[in-house]
Amino acid sequence: MAKITVTAELCKGCEICTTQCPKKIIVIGDVTNSKGYKIAKQINEENCTGCKLCAIVCPDAAIEVYK
Numbered sequence: 822m823a824k825i826t827v828t829a830e831l832c833k834g835c836e837i838c839t840t841q842c843p844k845k846i847i848v849i850g851d852v853t854n855s856k857g858y859k860i861a862k863q864i865n866e867e868n869c870t871g872c873k874l875c876a877i878v879c880p881d882a883a884i885e886v887y888k
Contacts, residue, residue: 823871823888825863831883832860838875838884844868847875 825847832854838861839847846869850862861884863869871888 822867823869823886824866825869825875826885826887827861827863828883828885829854829860830856831881832858833881833883834858834860835880836861837878837880841874841878843872843874844870 829852833856834849836849839845839849844865846865847861847863849859851859852862853859871886873886876882876884876886
């Protein structure tokens with residue numbers, strides 16, 4: 822089982838990670854950062870394979886993956 826963390830202040834809610842996740846377990850949440858952007862979050866953590874695709878495609882390096 823893997824887990825992602827999103828650095829809230831770096832995330833701009835662009836949704837690239839949500840579209841690229843092969844398991845579709847990343848969504849844009851209701852929490853906003855200080856810039857007013859809704860930030861990405863992981864759901865169904867047990868389904869994450871740790872492929873790191875979300876971190877690779879993130880233009881702002883806001884995502885870290887832990888296995």
